[in-house]
Amino acid sequence: MHLTFDSCLIRPFAGLRPRSADAAAVAAPPYDVLSSDEARQAAAGKPLSFLHVSKAEIDLPPEVDHYAPEVYARSAMNFRRLIDDGVLCRDPRPCYYAYRLEMGEHVQTGLVAAASIAAYDSNRIRRHEFTRPDKEDDRVRQIEALNAQTGPVLLAHPDDPQAENLLAMATGQPPVADLTANDGIRHTLWLIDEDADMTRISAVFGAMPALYIADGHHRSAAASRVAAARRQQAKGGADSFLAVIFPARQMRILDYNRVVRDLNGLNVDDFLLAVGERYHVSLADGPLRPGCSGVCGMYLAGRWYRLQVRPELVPLADPVRRLDVSVLAEQILDPLLGISDLRRDTRIDFVGGMRGLGELERRVDSGEMTVAFAMYPTQMAELMAVADMGQVMPPKSTWFEPKLADGLVSLMLD
Numbered sequence: 001m002h003l004t005f006d007s008c009l010i011r012p013f014a015g016l017r018p019r020s021a022d023a024a025a026v027a028a029p030p031y032d033v034l035s036s037d038e039a040r041q042a043a044a045g046k047p048l049s050f051l052h053v054s055k056a057e058i059d060l061p062p063e064v065d066h067y068a069p070e071v072y073a074r075s076a077m078n079f080r081r082l083i084d085d086g087v088l089c090r091d092p093r094p095c096y097y098a099y100r101l102e103m104g105e106h107v108q109t110g111l112v113a114a115a116s117i118a119a120y121d122s123n124r125i126r127r128h129e130f131t132r133p134d135k136e137d138d139r140v141r142q143i144e145a146l147n148a149q150t151g152p153v154l155l156a157h158p159d160d161p162q163a164e165n166l167l168a169m170a171t172g173q174p175p176v177a178d179l180t181a182n183d184g185i186r187h188t189l190w191l192i193d194e195d196a197d198m199t200r201i202s203a204v205f206g207a208m209p210a211l212y213i214a215d216g217h218h219r220s221a222a223a224s225r226v227a228a229a230r231r232q233q234a235k236g237g238a239d240s241f242l243a244v245i246f247p248a249r250q251m252r253i254l255d256y257n258r259v260v261r262d263l264n265g266l267n268v269d270d271f272l273l274a275v276g277e278r279y280h281v282s283l284a285d286g287p288l289r290p291g292c293s294g295v296c297g298m299y300l301a302g303r304w305y306r307l308q309v310r311p312e313l314v315p316l317a318d319p320v321r322r323l324d325v326s327v328l329a330e331q332i333l334d335p336l337l338g339i340s341d342l343r344r345d346t347r348i349d350f351v352g353g354m355r356g357l358g359e360l361e362r363r364v365d366s367g368e369m370t371v372a373f374a375m376y377p378t379q380m381a382e383l384m385a386v387a388d389m390g391q392v393m394p395p396k397s398t399w400f401e402p403k404l405a406d407g408l409v410s411l412m413l414d
Helices: 022-028 037-041 069-084 117-122 132-144 159-172 197-207 217-232 268-275 324-333 356-365 380-388
Strands: 016-018 087-088 096-103 108-114 153-157 177-178 186-192 211-213 240-247 254-258 279-283 295-300 302-307 350-352 373-376
Touching: 016 022, 022 177, 069 087, 069 132, 087 302, 096 159, 096 197, 108 117, 108 159, 108 197, 117 217, 117 240, 132 159, 132 217, 153 217, 159 197, 186 197, 211 217, 211 380, 217 240, 254 324, 254 356, 268 279, 268 295, 295 356, 350 356, 356 373
Parallel strands: 153 240
Antiparallel strands: 016 087, 096 108, 096 186, 108 240, 153 211, 177 186, 254 350, 254 373, 279 302, 295 302, 295 373
């Protein structure tokens, strides 16, 4: 079965994936969650690890620039070696895949598909973040070097029981990959290759009004640029990008917390007084993880405080400005602490929720930072509302867990 892709939202594809026996040895964390040093350590003694493809600088001297041409050349060489050695094999015909992530009690099951770049360009696949040109350039060079997309984009679809039922049926078969990574997250992959099943999946997903990028804005933007360049050169094969699409209701966004280096010249008492004009401030018994929107925890001078924003300060009609992270920026970070550019100001740092509130205490107690803010996680409905309005969120608004693995399925551009 080969679908035309003019108006389709997704299509099946002949994936390149590891033999079942090699899946655990190949699967790797996403390229952008490990530093080069961490990747070098993680891949030590693991010649099949996909880190040799996604972060090929680990196989070159440490002084080599990570964006140097030889890094992409080495990535292509390592990729080709995995294919030539039969570690990565291509499925004989286009198909879909079901992909389940399990992290403790949390389970989410999504569809691996080739997502339409035309739908991305027309904003039917919607984004909520700005991208950085240098990071886009890196992904463009990686895609061109490999003639493949190897890092999946994490997408969310509006709740649809039919879509979930189709995937539930697919997961009743024996999987083609089933592994538990070093971080304890279980990754399971099933093949969906019956024509009738693929036709139903294409129809159900194709009827959805929109899909939403959760994680992978640079990968999708780079794929769009590669497609545009190849159209100009009258070269085909780049009409889609590799995606895993989960029901929005199954996705898990963790808190993305803020730590600030100093109080911008204020002493602790004056700062607390100024915060109190904007938030109801009360002492907390211990580390405070907010239980609802409008509340955040603050750690300052060895004490935890509960901050509840004064409701009249929240612009409810604006899907971006009403976000907790936006309210904090507008009410405290900018006017009191003098931080107006979250992307570039070195006085602020961001701590993913996986590290826990103890990490906020550690950063402040060490003297490196002065104040920390524990945020209530942005909700999927908030993300989708921002994307539907064609707007973007503040930097570091969402931290998705669990993360997809690299290397389990790749999309070849031919």
